[in-house]
Amino acid sequence: MPNKRTTQAHDRRLVVSALLTVGFFCLVSGKAFTQEPHTISPRLFGFGVAGGQIRYPEPRENYLVRDRAGNEVVARLHVEVATQRIFLMPDGSLQERAFAQTKPTTRRFVTLHETALAERLEKQFPSFRVHPSHRHIFVFNTSPLFAATTRRVLESMMSGVGTYAKAQRIPTREPPAPLVVIMFRTEKEFQNYKRVPAGVVAYYDPISNHVVLYEESKLMRSRPDLGIQQSLSTIAHEGAHQILHNIGVQQRLSRWPLWLSEGMAEFFAPTQLGRRLTWSGAGKVNNMRMFEIESYLRKQRQATDGRVIKETVGATNLTSTGYAFAWSLVHHLSKNERSRFHQMVRKMSELRPLESVHAFPPNAAICQENLQIFKQYFPKGLDKLEQEMIDHLKKQPYRNPFPNANPALVRPVLIN
Known part of the structure; x- marks a missing residue:
């Protein structure tokens, strides 16, 4: 069967x-x-937050966050759960940040150009x-x-x-x-x-x-x-x-x-x-x-x-x-x-x-x-x-x- x-x-x-x-x-x-x-618990996807109230972003709702290398970047909000925000990052990944680690911005969200992303992958x-x-x-x-x-x-x-x-x-x-x-x-x-x-x-x-x-x-x-x-x-x-x-x-x-x-x-x-x-x-x-x-x-x-x-x-x-x-x-x-x-x-x-x-x-x-x-x-x-x-x-x-x-x-x- x-x-x-x-x-x-x-x-x-x-x-x-x-x-x-x-x-x-x-x-x-x-x-x-x-x-x-x-609602599905974000932990089923590997995120740390277990669940809570969900909020969906307004159009072009962007924030300043630190990427994994410690650089400040503009990220686009994907979904907000309890006191955590899950962002679309410039490299195309989804990453989680606590409210205190984020700051609203009017700056435009721009993903990495293929050349920059390729250089990052060459190092990895x-x-x-x-x-x-x-x-x-x-x-x-x-x-x-x-x-x-x-x-x-x-x-x-x-x-x-x-x-x-x-x-x-x-x-x-x-x-x-x-x-x-x-x-x-x-x-x-x-x-x-x-x-x-x-x-x-x-x-x-x-x-x-x-x-x-x-x-x-x-x-x-x-x-x-x-x-x-x-x-x-x-x-x-x-x-x-x-x-x-x-x-x-x-x-x-x-x-x-x-x-x-x-x-x-x-x-x-x-x-x-x-x-x-x-x-x-x-x-x-x-x-x-x-x-x-x-x-x-x-x-x-x-x-x-x-x-x-x-x-x-x-x-x-x-x-x-x-x-x-x-x-x-x-x-x-x-x-x-x-x-x-x-x-x-x-x-x-x-x-x-x-x-x-x-x-x-x-x-x-x-x-x-x-x-x-x-x-x-x-x-x-x-x-x-x-x-x-x-x-x-x-x-x-x-x-x-x-x-x-x-x-x-x-x-x-x-x-x-």
Whole structure:
């Protein structure tokens, strides 16, 4: 089943994801409304303040603060909690300061130019190459091919995701600061930089605003063709999270229902092999996820009774198969329930930091609030919707990404 727990390490990561994933917009009789939201403790994101009264900033509400090097800088208020303020800093990170450490200012907030940020990263990673581009800065000690592929995929995604969002009337903006991508050659270096559960190969950190990943893996050593295919998919997935958070589609420190957040990242993450390893484009068939769905349905041979959608939408954690069904649901809804789906996404884009539809932690493996929200946007029966989703998938052009591979070698990877 899509939401069945796997390993203990996998569960720990997914529980954290569940705690940080919410939504509170609904449709009743075709009209959107909001219910009174709960708040998420900032400590779930790693901040020191436990919680308290929340205040959201006025337009261009800026303060003078000290950065980590002790320099006085202009920072933009992101959210205020109790006696602490969380700021967007000039380097694009979110940082916390006590009231006494801040001073209101009318000075303009300006993020670091890519050259200045690149120089800072060169000092932090002295043995790495640092390559600034138009909207990204790539920091790496990987092979040149891996770095070049990552750069090509993420740079093409940047414009493609923004264009798609605008076409659906989802408000967007330019990223406030260059998007940093840190690539380590080995898993050991990756884990030494920041300890994450075993099996995680990449993540987007909304606090630092960095994508972090590594190149080498057991699969990459035994079957480089399979390894690069899985790596490429993961790079695009984490890049999608970073882009969506920085162009305003998803506000940082806001959390959407897990199926939608991860399904959207997968929707924007399809890649393809050929003469050049490239991004396929927003909404194209994600062959990696189609491969998992095909394998799952072949083994299960179950009736389309709505159970898959119920478990995917209500899940407070997702296995790799759950990610695949989240993608398939987003793909189906975006094509065949377009008006309702994009209305839901636009409303989710209005979610502010630290708000939730239910109190934390969730008290069940299936989040009933997420199911209620989904049914109010898509009122037809889950069994009928599931059959339509399967029929939709069967019509899609699908190329097996592992046509000559031993299935035992093709294992799901953990993404954050």
